[in-house]
Amino acid sequence: MKYIEEFQDPALARRLLDDIHATVTRPWALMEVCGGQTHTIIRHGIDQLLPEQVELIHGPGCPVCVTPLEVIDKALEIASRPDVIFCSFGDMLRVPGTGRDLFQVRSEGGDVRVVYSPLDALRIAQENPGRQVVFFGIGFETTAPPNAMTVHQAKKLGIPNFSLLVSHVRVPPAIEAIMQSPSCRVQGFLAAGHVCSVMGVREYPELAARHRVPIVVTGFEPLDILEGVRRAVRQLERGEHTVDNAYARAVRPEGNPAALAMLEDVFEVTDRAWRGIGVIPDSGWRLSERYRDFDAEHRFSVTGINTREPAECRSGEVLQGLLKPHECEAFGRLCTPRSPLGATMVSSEGACAAYYLYRRLELGTVPAAKTAPTPVSAPLEASPVV
Amino acid sequence: MSDTALDITGWTCPAPLRDRPRVVMGHGGGGALSAELVQHLFAPAFGGDVLAQLGDSAAVSLGGVRLAFSTDSYVVRPLFFPGGSIGDLAVNGTVNDLAMSGAEAAYLSCGFILEEGVEMPVVARVAEAMGAAARAAGVEVATGDTKVVEAGHGDGIYINTAGIGVIPDGVDLRPQRVVPGDVVIVSGEIGLHGVAIMSVREGLEFGVDVQSDCAALGGLVRSMLAVTPDLHVLRDPTRGGLAASLNEIAAASGTGVVIHEGRVPVPAAVANACAILGLDPLYVANEGKLVAFVPREHADAVLDAMRAHPLGRHAAVIGEAVDAHPGLVVARTALGGTRVVDLPIGEQLPRIC
Numbered sequence: 001m002k003y004i005e006e007f008q009d010p011a012l013a014r015r016l017l018d019d020i021h022a023t024v025t026r027p028w029a030l031m032e033v034c035g036g037q038t039h040t041i042i043r044h045g046i047d048q049l050l051p052e053q054v055e056l057i058h059g060p061g062c063p064v065c066v067t068p069l070e071v072i073d074k075a076l077e078i079a080s081r082p083d084v085i086f087c088s089f090g091d092m093l094r095v096p097g098t099g100r101d102l103f104q105v106r107s108e109g110g111d112v113r114v115v116y117s118p119l120d121a122l123r124i125a126q127e128n129p130g131r132q133v134v135f136f137g138i139g140f141e142t143t144a145p146p147n148a149m150t151v152h153q154a155k156k157l158g159i160p161n162f163s164l165l166v167s168h169v170r171v172p173p174a175i176e177a178i179m180q181s182p183s184c185r186v187q188g189f190l191a192a193g194h195v196c197s198v199m200g201v202r203e204y205p206e207l208a209a210r211h212r213v214p215i216v217v218t219g220f221e222p223l224d225i226l227e228g229v230r231r232a233v234r235q236l237e238r239g240e241h242t243v244d245n246a247y248a249r250a251v252r253p254e255g256n257p258a259a260l261a262m263l264e265d266v267f268e269v270t271d272r273a274w275r276g277i278g279v280i281p282d283s284g285w286r287l288s289e290r291y292r293d294f295d296a297e298h299r300f301s302v303t304g305i306n307t308r309e310p311a312e313c314r315s316g317e318v319l320q321g322l323l324k325p326h327e328c329e330a331f332g333r334l335c336t337p338r339s340p341l342g343a344t345m346v347s348s349e350g351a352c353a354a355y356y357l358y359r360r361l362e363l364g365t366v367p368a369a370k371t372a373p374t375p376v377s378a379p380l381e382a383s384p385v386v
Numbered sequence: 387m388s389d390t391a392l393d394i395t396g397w398t399c400p401a402p403l404r405d406r407p408r409v410v411m412g413h414g415g416g417g418a419l420s421a422e423l424v425q426h427l428f429a430p431a432f433g434g435d436v437l438a439q440l441g442d443s444a445a446v447s448l449g450g451v452r453l454a455f456s457t458d459s460y461v462v463r464p465l466f467f468p469g470g471s472i473g474d475l476a477v478n479g480t481v482n483d484l485a486m487s488g489a490e491a492a493y494l495s496c497g498f499i500l501e502e503g504v505e506m507p508v509v510a511r512v513a514e515a516m517g518a519a520a521r522a523a524g525v526e527v528a529t530g531d532t533k534v535v536e537a538g539h540g541d542g543i544y545i546n547t548a549g550i551g552v553i554p555d556g557v558d559l560r561p562q563r564v565v566p567g568d569v570v571i572v573s574g575e576i577g578l579h580g581v582a583i584m585s586v587r588e589g590l591e592f593g594v595d596v597q598s599d600c601a602a603l604g605g606l607v608r609s610m611l612a613v614t615p616d617l618h619v620l621r622d623p624t625r626g627g628l629a630a631s632l633n634e635i636a637a638a639s640g641t642g643v644v645i646h647e648g649r650v651p652v653p654a655a656v657a658n659a660c661a662i663l664g665l666d667p668l669y670v671a672n673e674g675k676l677v678a679f680v681p682r683e684h685a686d687a688v689l690d691a692m693r694a695h696p697l698g699r700h701a702a703v704i705g706e707a708v709d710a711h712p713g714l715v716v717a718r719t720a721l722g723g724t725r726v727v728d729l730p731i732g733e734q735l736p737r738i739c
Contacts, residue, residue, distance in 0.1 A: 005654075005657075008720060008721075010648070010720050010721055010722070013721045036664075042725065043719070043725055044719045044720070044721050044723055044725075045719045045721060045722065045723010045724055045725055046721065046723060047723075048722075048723040048724070049721060049722055049723055091664075103410045103411065103412065104408065104410060106410070106411070107408040107409060107410045107411075108408060116588055116590065116663075222721055338418065348664065357725075357726060357728050358725035358726050359725070359726070360714075360726050361711055361714065361716055361724065361726055
């Protein structure tokens, strides 16, 4: 397969870095929107290689991180029912709701299955006509089209025992919300390439013009990130603020018409709560009236579950780029991937988890190596394996 | 790190995994949860100095002879996969655990737990695979047991094997022997077994046929020990992958470990599969690889010996033990940055997008 090794080439990376170093004359703050980009940046040490003047602020683009606690609780409630097969992508299983997660529901007897496609869940529904099969439909514009197509198929094939627990969110309203925050420091955006491969770029020129920020559509490999940074910095240095597609091998300006048509058919825009941030107007999708029968929230009467977020967790500020993960008092002490206070520490794409997993060395939160067994009652962080 | 227990009353988010009231899949994933289960529950319950070493196999003395003693259970699904079967794993896995002590496996026990309704030809195929693997590894299955559980209470066939072998004189393989300056060598391409299993279990296509690397490593270890008996530690990076083995060694030795990511042999098929699923090859299981910490003065000769063996053709020096950051594994990335390579918590989970 092409496009992996080629886009991690150290020599090409060096050239891009040299260009960025030569271009930058003053401090700039860029936000990479997508959690996958955050993960690439931290995993490959890209942030360590950029000029000090270029600050990368990690955005709210991790689908796991922004799924509200109450939606997780609804999932847990539905998945606990004996007549339900609850299907989900893998990384949602470890996200804690109120006091437990889907792994725990499974250990208590719930039928929770990891699938790689919503169509797998539809197949399971066809194979198990006597049981209700629910797919956990979360994520951004990237995961919404296949979920929409699956519901469309369920209706077309007349599969009554399939439903979708929906918590889809959209990127542009989140960018709008971030830019309207009084404490916003973001001067340019690396837009999420995969989102744009579906949606195209038509929503961005107006945002770029109104907020006077360059928006560079950026991919996910190390060289993609560096090219996105290079183009954003070049625009900032020139005082420009346009939409630039640096991920042309995957993104057409018009997006994916078939996917857009499917979204239009199955979903309708709605206000959505974002974990740690709150409700952002018009920032999500729900099933449209024609497909409301397939809405798991209504089918299982869990619309009344309302969970409050814990006050201790500052992940909302992290998701808005107002706080670096290690600037949170709980980081690495009260809050680790083993005992997460918030989803940003649970998800592999969460900024807090990325900092904890890859950056503890320079952040000074390195646990000392311990080998002596400790009793079961010992505190978590005294564990020799943490 | 905090020395006080977390008070989670009133919080809605934290769910310390150690406080789980029931076993979850991650307790068998070879990562931090597995280690905690052993260290916090089993080891205190059993007591004993030997178990406290927490190696892949135990080194014990009987009648003046030093023996390696190991056991492992095999619950793989599907039973047959590209490059092997549960039968191959059941022999090679335990043979390899013994080999990591420097021991040549001599005898194995074999405990079958069969599910009511499994077709007899399936059992026969597994048994024949075990026999062939044992003959190839030069080990005899000397004792065994069979139990049958009711339909629905098993996954077809579970196998437990235990093994013993003699540790040669002058060989002392323990993470505590690792010192800064030791060279870290991996015997070949990583991640093949995990990706082969995923491809058949989940029906995923990665563009090429990926075969498990399931193999017995006794011969490779013998060729390494022929160069010098003074290897410091060997591990076979199965569940939890290379990352888990390196973290175990770093923690037990109290040294830091630095690996150079660009030198770790990752086949294209594994890299592609991991890219698609959002997994890290360093955490993907292997069943025919070892990682060795070798004194610097012997590293070149050991590497040559490994490369001369069919199971070490792609052996590579990937890093070294260091004074800095004791107990921590750090990767230097191909681009020139650094990152911590942590112990996996539980199972690696495929990403949403």
